[in-house]
Amino acid sequence: MAETVFAPWTDPQQKPLIQFKGVTKRFGDFIAIDNLSQDIYAQEFFALLGPSGCGKTTMMRMLAGFEAPTEGQILIAGQDVARVPPNKRAVNMMFQSYALFPHLTVWDNIAFGLRREGKSKAEIEPRVAEMLRLTRLERFARRKPHQISGGQRQRVALARSLAKAPKLLLLDEPLGALDAKLRQQTQFELMDIQEKTGTTFVIVTHDQEEAMTVASRVAVMDEGRIIQVATPPEIYEQPNSVYVADFIGDVNIIEGVAHPQADGYDILWVEGRQPLHAKSTRSFSNGQRCFLAMRPEKVAIGTEEPETRNKVKGRIIDIAYLGNLSTYHVEVPGGRIIKAQTANTRRLSRRTLTWEDEVWLSWTETAAVMLEE
Amino acid sequence: MKRFSAFNVVSLTLGFAFLYLPMIILVIYSFNDSKLVTVWAGFSTRWYGELLQNEAFLDAAWVTIRVAVASSTIATVLGTMAAYVLVRAGRFHGRTLFSGMIYAPLVMPEVITGLSLLLLFIGIGLDRGIVTIILAHTTFSMCYVSVVVSSRLVSFDRSLEEAALDLGCTPFAAFRLVTLPIIAPAVISGWLLAFTLSLDDLVIASFTAGPSATTLPIKIFSAVRLGVSPEINALSTIMIGIVTVGVITASLVSKRASVKQQAEEQAAVRAT
Numbered sequence: 001m002a003e004t005v006f007a008p009w010t011d012p013q014q015k016p017l018i019q020f021k022g023v024t025k026r027f028g029d030f031i032a033i034d035n036l037s038q039d040i041y042a043q044e045f046f047a048l049l050g051p052s053g054c055g056k057t058t059m060m061r062m063l064a065g066f067e068a069p070t071e072g073q074i075l076i077a078g079q080d081v082a083r084v085p086p087n088k089r090a091v092n093m094m095f096q097s098y099a100l101f102p103h104l105t106v107w108d109n110i111a112f113g114l115r116r117e118g119k120s121k122a123e124i125e126p127r128v129a130e131m132l133r134l135t136r137l138e139r140f141a142r143r144k145p146h147q148i149s150g151g152q153r154q155r156v157a158l159a160r161s162l163a164k165a166p167k168l169l170l171l172d173e174p175l176g177a178l179d180a181k182l183r184q185q186t187q188f189e190l191m192d193i194q195e196k197t198g199t200t201f202v203i204v205t206h207d208q209e210e211a212m213t214v215a216s217r218v219a220v221m222d223e224g225r226i227i228q229v230a231t232p233p234e235i236y237e238q239p240n241s242v243y244v245a246d247f248i249g250d251v252n253i254i255e256g257v258a259h260p261q262a263d264g265y266d267i268l269w270v271e272g273r274q275p276l277h278a279k280s281t282r283s284f285s286n287g288q289r290c291f292l293a294m295r296p297e298k299v300a301i302g303t304e305e306p307e308t309r310n311k312v313k314g315r316i317i318d319i320a321y322l323g324n325l326s327t328y329h330v331e332v333p334g335g336r337i338i339k340a341q342t343a344n345t346r347r348l349s350r351r352t353l354t355w356e357d358e359v360w361l362s363w364t365e366t367a368a369v370m371l372e373e
Numbered sequence: 374m375k376r377f378s379a380f381n382v383v384s385l386t387l388g389f390a391f392l393y394l395p396m397i398i399l400v401i402y403s404f405n406d407s408k409l410v411t412v413w414a415g416f417s418t419r420w421y422g423e424l425l426q427n428e429a430f431l432d433a434a435w436v437t438i439r440v441a442v443a444s445s446t447i448a449t450v451l452g453t454m455a456a457y458v459l460v461r462a463g464r465f466h467g468r469t470l471f472s473g474m475i476y477a478p479l480v481m482p483e484v485i486t487g488l489s490l491l492l493l494f495i496g497i498g499l500d501r502g503i504v505t506i507i508l509a510h511t512t513f514s515m516c517y518v519s520v521v522v523s524s525r526l527v528s529f530d531r532s533l534e535e536a537a538l539d540l541g542c543t544p545f546a547a548f549r550l551v552t553l554p555i556i557a558p559a560v561i562s563g564w565l566l567a568f569t570l571s572l573d574d575l576v577i578a579s580f581t582a583g584p585s586a587t588t589l590p591i592k593i594f595s596a597v598r599l600g601v602s603p604e605i606n607a608l609s610t611i612m613i614g615i616v617t618v619g620v621i622t623a624s625l626v627s628k629r630a631s632v633k634q635q636a637e638e639q640a641a642v643r644a645t
Contacts, residue, residue: 066535086538099536103554112550113540164540 006216007231008041015078017042017168017200018063023072025058025224032058034224035072042167045194045201047211049247050221056204059221060170063202064093077167087116092166096173098157100145106156107132107141113164131159134193151182158190162197171203175210187213208248212236220244236295242371245293250327252299252338254292254368258284264365267292270334277309280370294368296341299361301328301353306362314338316357328353330361396613403606410601420607430608433592436503437572440588444510445567451511452518452567453560457548459519460526478516486513487580494581501583509581510571517570518563525559558630565623569616 008014016039025033032055040046048056061067062074065086073080081089092113100109110131114124132138135155140148145156154174161169174190175183191214194201205211211218212232219229220243228240239245242253256269256276265284266275269292276292284290305311317337318329327341340361353359403421407414424430459472478486490509491501499505529552537547553560575590582591589612593605 064535064539066538086535087541087543091539093536093539095532095536097530097532099530099532101533101536101551101555112537116541116546160536160540 006043008044009039009217014041016040017044017077018202019073019075020059021073021075023062023069023074025055025062025067026070031224033062033069036224036226037072038219038226038229040200040202042200043198045191045203045214045216047215047218048202048204048221049208049211049218050206051247052206054221055224056221057172060093060172060202060204063168064091064170065089090167091170092161092164092168093170093172094157094161094174096176098145098153098177100153100156100160102145104144105141106137106143106145106148109145109156110160110163112160117164127163131163134162134196135159150177151186154178154186155189158193162193162199165197166199168200168202171201173205174203175205175207183210184213190214212248220247238369239293239371241373242291242293245369245371250296250339250341252292252294252296254294254336254338256290256292258288258290258370259286260284265290265370267370270336273333276368277365278368278370279365282370282372284370284372288372291371291373292368293371294363296327296339297325297343298367299338299340299363301330301340301342301359301361303352303357303359305360308362309365310367311360311362312338313358313360316353316355316359319353319355328359330359332361399606400610400613402603403610405603405606408603410603410606420603421611424604424607424611427604430589430592430604433587433589436506436586437589440503440506440510440578441568441571444507444571445514445564447507447511448515448567449518449560449564452515452563453522455515456519456523456526457552460523460529475516475519478513479520483513483574483576487577490577491580500585501581503586505581505583506578506586506588509577510567510574513574513577514567514570517566518560521563521566522556522559525556529556558626562623562627565619565626569619569623572612572616572619
């Protein structure tokens with residue numbers, strides 16, 4: 001690629017567009033956001049990911065101006081926005097329910113924000129037309145929201161929130177109401193529009209696949225705190241905690257005790273068995289408790305004993321057939337289940353593994369990530 | 374199963390007769406040619422003609438309409454505001470007390486409401502007349518408006534208002550441009566209800582009316598004490614007509630709104 005990779009967060013010269021500085025938000029006794037600091041850069045597609053009640057929606061509503069932080073500061077483009085009401089912020093939001101005005105046509109919905117700015121007709125018309133074109137809604141301009149489909153409504157909501165060309169667009173579970181197919185298609189449309197308009201997007205979602213697909217960076221949240229912020233590949237391949245590893249995708253977690261060796265760590269996991277071996281960027285002391293996180297697709301499964309250092313014999317007790325993939329649940333000594341995933345590159349009739357088969361599981365020493373907690 | 378068994382027909386007839394026979398008799402006798410109310414002397418509309426010549430009745434009717442329009446309009450504004458605060462403000466200190474106090478006049482005996490208003494007007498030295506009737510009617514009809522409007526506001530999606538704010542509306546503009554158009558059917562039927570209530574009222578009006586202004590129900594009541602005249606029958610028939618039209622319109626407005634909403638929801642479900 002000719003252009004440099006988009007990663008403003010690695011460049012100390014870059015000024016962040018949004019800064020959370022020690023933000024705490026309480027609702028009565030409940031702490032929704034717990035002393036949170038985070039920078040978000042211009043033109044990022046930043047995903048807030050977490051289970052419901054983790055504080056991600058509260059963070060978004062504070063950016064929009066519907067909630068004020070109890071403590072700390074939120075800066076947008078260097079300006080403290082604590083006293084700025086929602087209607088004075090260069091921030092627009094796309095609501096989970098879309099919140100389209102039912103008494104106005106698609107055209108008037110999109111023009112709503114521009115009219116409130118007091119723009120002239122000559123300015124509003126081309127802008128609305130542009131938004132309709134961007135979201136491919138030209139044919140539906142004169143319809144009311146109840147006369148179009150869910151996917152179209154979602155696009156109207158997007159067009160309406162983009163019409164004022166905000167510095168920052170907030171998307172609250174934008175695809176939650178769409179079915180799986182439409183959702184995927186819309187994810188790519190969103191990325192496309194984000195690229196075309198150059199707007200900074202902050203998306204709130206509980207769907208990890210969605211976050212991984214669209215975002216430049218993902219923040220995994222839990223109980224009002226951000227656990228890890230990283231690019232999707234980093235989040236997946238180098239989770240910083242068992243919580244993140246477990247939240248994103250499928251994972252095997254093996255608990256053990258670390259013993260440093262010259263070329264990495266030996267991990268004692270079952271009494272009387274050969275220890276597992278892993279390399280780690282984090283350092284562990286001798287005898288420290290550790291967790292080995294290992295993605296199922298990185299575990300090889302076969303009937304013959306492999307020549308690798310990490311190998312375990314076990315018995316297939318379950319097979320989850322997903323069409324393109326199969327996940328084998330293998331019971332290994334100590335009663336533990338390890339999942340191994342293979343791509344089904346061959347037709348079903350030519351595959352040999354089945355229930356109750358004795359198999360060997362193996363993985364390389366860099367396949368697993370060693371975690372402290 | 375037979376839908377209309379003999380028993381059903383009889384009970385239905387009895388029920389409706391009980392409700393409407395007096396009014397039907399009144400309407401029939403309003404077209405009686407005779408001056409004696411209880412003696413039928415052939416069909417005539419002469420009492421309607423004479424009614425139009427009766428200045429006192431016409432004045433009272435004019436007062437009644439002005440009172441009804443003014444008080445229902447004020448009641449609609451105040452009632453909508455109260456409903457908005459009750460539904461929107463969430464929990465605040467004394468909320469239960471506040472909402473209880475808004476709805477209390479619904480169950481308060483009219484005599485007490487009338488009497489207390491009378492005492493108030495005397496206390497502050499306000500001369501009784503059309504103004505005091507308007508104030509009194511506003512007082513008791515705004516809680517009805519508030520009930521109608523707040524039931525609509527409860528099902529109102531709050532994010533619509535947030536979206537309006539987000540797109541640059543001040544809170545007042547958001548209410549005017551988004552909330553009000555959407556809850557308009559409820560506001561209109563609240564207004565019609567208040568209008569009808571004001572038109573009907575005798576008790577509170579008789580406490581708060583003065584020599585300068587008399588409403589139609591008071592006029593009729595005092596006329597009847599001197600004996601029922603066919604003119605009153607004619608007048609009452611007209612009032613029944615007006616009230617019926619008002620009630621039917623109010624229910625049609627709210628029914629149409631709910632049918633429309635349902636159709637829209639169904640269309641939305643189909644479309645997704």
